[in-house]
Amino acid sequence: MLRLSARRGWRLARSLQTAPVSACSEAIQRVALAPRHFNSTLTGGETVSGGDVRNGTKVVGEHWRTYAWKKKILAALRTYKQLNGNLLMPIRFEIPSGDERWPSVTWGYRLxxxxxxxxxxxxxxxxxxRVHGHTDVxxxxxxxSGDEAWPKLTWGHRLGITVGDIRSKKIYSSQVAASKEELDRMSFCYHISIAERDWAEKILPSIRVYRQVFGDCFVPYLFIVPSLPAWPMKAWGMAxxxxVCDIRYGRTYVYQVVRDKDVLDSVGFAWNRDAAMWNDVIIPSLETYVDIFGGGKIPQKFVVxxxxxxxxxxxxxxxxxxxxxxxxxxxxxxxYGRDIEKLGELGLNQKxxxxxxxxxxxxxxxxxxxxxxxxxxxxxxxxxxxxxxDEKMWGVRLGLIVARNPQFTPRKC
Known part of the structure; x- marks a missing residue:
């Protein structure tokens, strides 16, 4: 007889664990034949789905699904219960091929x-x-646990870990393939990581649009993607x-940034926003202002x-x-501290x-x-x-700053 550790198993319902062998059939059917929408791989990659249409009608597909489920799954559950006295079934349990105690149709099935x-x-x-509107768990x-909105068999399940393993370790690959239609309906990301999907569908397209709309990539920290047609719809409302700030500091999308650095450079991505603003906007604008107006105080409301x-x-x-x-x-x-002498040459008030x-x-x-x-x-x-x-202050001309702000230093007698 198979020996299965309860610690490795997963518990279904107390009624199924305690029911006598002679009475287990009805209990198993109540669980196994509850309303279902999609089911996993049957044999040799064959799949049956509630959405399949056989012989031109949906009804035929539904009958076939129920028949296949009863023939294989229900028979396997009955046998497992009879052999082990419970349904503490390890996730890796596979019905042994050639074992006459099991119906031949179930041999090799990863129950x-x-x-x-x-x-x-x-x-x-x-x-x-249904609750959150997405499947980025x-x-x-x-x-x-105890929330009747969720199926009882799911209570306490670590869904986040399972979903992560599906994406990274490719577990349940045959089940994912069989349920593709339903997973796609929910926009479940299973073939690539969330980071890769968001980079391709949200981040990079939004950076490109920002460049087109504003003429630069100096994205301010508080910028939210507007819900407007020019912007990628999947990115609407995204911070x-x-x-972008996390990208600059190397906190997120590290692999994608290294791989697509040439793309980011081609749209003028500002790896250091303050440096780009100073070197590409402020200093060149000051120089142009002096060339055109000959210096003087720049009005506070002046727009380039x-x-x-x-x-x-x-x-x-x-x-x-x-x-x-x-x-x-x-x-x-x-x-300002490193370029204070240049600012003076341009006639800017340095106080x-x-x-x-x-x-x-x-x-x-x-x-x-x-x-x-x-x-x-x-x-x-x-x-x-x-x-x-502080490294950010290296090169600052502190002596010149003090000299040009005498109002803050005590006068010598």
């Missing part, structure tokens, strides 16, 4: 996997789809800005015209507000607000004092490219 797919996994996926998702000779990447950008934030909030401070000074400069001066004592910062002092200085 554990097929039954679990039909009665637990697929019904759980269908209910998840989180890895830690477990079917809630593209946050996704969408025409030559202005840099195309800067068209429509509010240069006035960008410069105002630079002085009042200390934005782009590292770039910072009290807020920007306290936020950006004061911490640097504190560190300078720790390292060099109370001595005055020389005009030519440049933050060295070494610890304990």
């Amino acid at each position: 554990g996997k097929a039954f679990k797919w039909d009665r637990i996994i697929l019904p759980a996926l269908q209910e998840f789809y 989180p890895k830690d998702f477990v079917v809630p 593209l800005g946050a996704a 015209p969408s025409e030559v000779p202005w840099p195309e990447e800067a068209w429509g950008k509010n240069l006035g507000y960008i410069l105002s934030d630079l002085q009042s909030k200390g934005t782009y401070f590292g770039f 910072l607000s009290s807020r920007a000074w306290k936020k950006r400069v004061a911490p640097l001066l504190d560190l300078y004092m720790e390292l060099h004592g109370e001595e005055e910062v020389p005009h030519d002092f440049v933050i060295p490219s070494e610890t304990p200085w």
